[in-house]
Amino acid sequence: MSERRIDGPVVCVYHSADLDGHCSGAVMRHYFQDAPDVTMVGHDYGRPFPYDLLGPECTLVMADLCVEPFAEEMPKIADKVGRFIWIDHHKSAIEGHEAAGLELEGLRRIGSAACELTWEYLFGDDMPDAVRLLGRYDVWDHAADERVVPFQMGMWTLDTRPELRRPGHDPWARLLGAQGTHEADDAVRAIVADGEVVRRYVELQNRRVCETTAFETEFDGLRALACNTNGASSKLFESVYDERRHDIMVPFCWKIDAWSFSIFTTHDHIDCSEIAQRHGGGGHAKAAGFRSPNIPFILTGGA
Known part of the structure; x- marks a missing residue:
């Protein structure tokens, strides 16, 4: 990440529709955990953007989505904040950024998941297993690790919204905050085990749904x-x-x-x-x- 210091309020906007977005938001929350004024916002395409949270003293960090139409909305957002950091991996969004002639701060790369890019941008190397497994699922690299699919499905059973503070019941605290420890490893193993059960059910249910609809x-x-x-x-x-x-x-x-x-x-x-x-x-x-x-x-x- 840039050596520029971040002062003032921070607004973290993440894609609310999937685990890549939730994990991106959790990584941002983890990075800014000691900042005095941080607002976490889950957002999805087609929904009104929360412009009321922005201001000239604000740093906006957005991951795993953009606001469309790109050429109109993204420059508008950039003009409303003191600093705009945008992290994304969607082909259409990256092309929109180039077509608009913008040079937004952040990290964009096709082939990596948004959660992987968010960790890389904010923390650098030494990525936690949870981030890597969720990232590989999102970019369809399911063969990278036999745990990719069951870990994803095990995470489906948890409330992973990063804006919610749940002392003692926050999966991200164990998966990110305890990185490299037995606690983090045990958490991943438990989620994978749950995910194997979920996968058997999902495969059966998918067959039933497709047979009828x-x-x-x-x-x-x-x-x-x-x-x-x-x-x-x-x-x-x-x-x-x-x-x-x-x-x-x-x-x-x-x-x-x-x-x-x-x-x-x-x-x-x-x-x-x-x-x-x-x-x-x-x-x-x-x-x-x-x-x-x-x-x-x-x-x-x-x-």
């Missing part, structure tokens, strides 16, 4: 396998997805005031971030998302 349709000229369900990853479709018949996977659901769509692919020639951008969203080449008041494809028969 997955369907084939066409989306932006691509052969899509879709399913109306909440909180799904590409693993939802493992029992029915066929790379020869399907170009993309699209889980979707209604969230508060709009439809929320995720897009996944296993094909190298398809860029999910470009599809999402056409619909007001963004993301990675292999996984992206957007929100819309309407469903942009026909609801058809079963898969």
Whole structure:
């Protein structure tokens, strides 16, 4: 991190939709734990940005997301704060930063997860296992360590929102604060063990969901396998997805005031971030998302 000292209030904004974002927020909270005035904010795409928390004396640290439309909102945010540190790994956001001609402080790199980049930027080397395991899951490097998937699923059973202070019940205190100790190692092992149980249930439930609700349709000229369900990853479709018949996977659901769509692919020639951008969203080449008041494809028969 820059040697510039951080004075005054600090606002930490993290992506609230997944564990990569939660872990990024927890790393920020860990770094600023002794700062006198720190506000943790979970934020998601399509939601109103909390401009009322910003001010000229404020340092804003944002990780794992940007505010769209990028060329309008990100310079606006930068103008409202004394210092803006932005950490991200989404292809569409990094391209938006370059297109806007901005030079925001921070760290951006495709291929690393936001939580990994946040740790690297704030602390440097010696990354805790928890950060590395969550990071490898988020960038689909599941083969990096046999614990990647069960650790992710074990973390699903915990309340990981970093803005909540829960003395004695905060998983991040054990995973980050006790880094390199037996306590941290024991915490990872326990979460992995829980995750193995969760994985067996999730795989069974995913098969059941797809048997009854997955369907084939066409989306932006691509052969899509879709399913109306909440909180799904590409693993939802493992029992029915066929790379020869399907170009993309699209889980979707209604969230508060709009439809929320995720897009996944296993094909190298398809860029999910470009599809999402056409619909007001963004993301990675292999996984992206957007929100819309309407469903942009026909609801058809079963898969």
